[in-house]
Amino acid sequence: QKEVEQNSGPLSVPEGAIASLNCTYSDRGSQSFFWYRQYSGKSPELIMFIYSNGDKEDGRFTAQLNKASQYVSLLIRDSQPSDSATYLCAVNSRGGSYIPTFGRGTSLIVHP
Amino acid sequence: DTAVSQTPKYLVTQMGNDKSIKCEQNLGHDTMYWYKQDSKKFLKIMFSYNNKELIINETVPNRFSPKSPDKAHLNLHINSLELGDSAVYFCASSQELNQPQHFGDGTRLSIL
Numbered sequence: 001q002k003e004v005e006q007n008s009g010p011l012s013v014p015e016g017a018i019a020s021l022n023c024t025y026s027d028r029g030s031q032s033f034f035w036y037r038q039y040s041g042k043s044p045e046l047i048m049f050i051y052s053n054g055d056k057e058d059g060r061f062t063a064q065l066n067k068a069s070q071y072v073s074l075l076i077r078d079s080q081p082s083d084s085a086t087y088l089c090a091v092n093s094r095g096g097s098y099i100p101t102f103g104r105g106t107s108l109i110v111h112p
Numbered sequence: 113d114t115a116v117s118q119t120p121k122y123l124v125t126q127m128g129n130d131k132s133i134k135c136e137q138n139l140g141h142d143t144m145y146w147y148k149q150d151s152k153k154f155l156k157i158m159f160s161y162n163n164k165e166l167i168i169n170e171t172v173p174n175r176f177s178p179k180s181p182d183k184a185h186l187n188l189h190i191n192s193l194e195l196g197d198s199a200v201y202f203c204a205s206s207q208e209l210n211q212p213q214h215f216g217d218g219t220r221l222s223i224l
Contacts, residue, residue, distance in 0.1 A: 031210060032210050034212055034213075036215075038153075042217075043202055043215040043216060043217050043218050044155070044202070044213075044215050045215065046212045046213065046214070049212045086153065088155065092210050098209045098210040099157060099160075099168055099170075100145075100157055100213070101157070102154070102155040102156070102157075104152070104153065104154050105153060
């Protein structure tokens, strides 16, 4: 059973701080890794994706992947109240079909 | 222009009925998905089609039947609805397998 684990939170950070969200996965053969943001009552929207070990930056967001330790993280710099949402980690396992497995999400609250 | 559109947005029906949800994407993507998000917000893959071919068929009751008439459309038909089918159903698409996904707004299904 392929699993993706996230701390459900809530993670509460003050405005302007760095929010750090973590995700671990069980399938060592996993190929690709995604972070989605989901506001309450809305659909998931892509924030970042990463395929190789290391860091990938896009504006205030940085995704970090460590395949040896089987974790992927998302850093949000200069957090804003509008970043308050649930962040879903998704992992595609190796295999012909690249089956996507989602974590249960981490709730982030950024307070002014 | 909506990239991935689902209809209807809300579906309220009685136990035992049969219902369909439609999904269309105008992104030119090859791969489409159906997900179920339960009351605890856990997002689980149900089906995926790539170029109209079924490639992912997770452990889903055979009351659920997907149909892809062409690459831009993926519909979901559900027979003999049960209370446990109440959830939000999301359609998504991606350029190819293993690529980031774009989600529709979801269909909230409530079984009375």
